[in-house]
Amino acid sequence: MYYIEDYIRTLIQIYQYVLIAYVLLSWLPSARESFIGEMLGKLCEPYLSVFRRFIPPIGGMIDISPIIALIALRFVGEGIVAVLRFFIR
Template sequence: MYGYIGTLIEIYTYMLIAYVLLSWLPSAKESFIGEMLGKLCEPYLSIFRRFIPPIGGMIDISPIVALIALRFIGEGIRAVLSFFVR
């Protein structure tokens, strides 16, 4: 059970990183992969973008906060599961 959750969180982390890297290349973000990653990552990132404005109007640090939060969420889920599943 722990392996599945860890794997899913790791995959989603890599998807978020790939989406952020694709945002630096406008033509890549409009590709099939860029659009697919946008549909999967943008709902999660939009939560953080509501509360964290871009610095200087250009630098968006919300993906960093989102990755940290994802890590905490994963650890929390693992802790809850380890409490109930023994």
């Protein structure tokens, strides 16, 4: 059971790092057009677009949806682990 929990937590943590890297790339001009930027965009944009539909940018420039997405990802990951603990034990 602990291996499954560790595996899920590791996957969630890796995806969190990918999201953070994608957000940091937005600070660099033309970094999203690079190979790495496009690859990260294909991984992150489907998830972030869900939050961007409901959370508009503040002042037209500051996008807080990645912060909410990271928090939601953490809650979902811990929820999955809790459900697995409940059914497997």
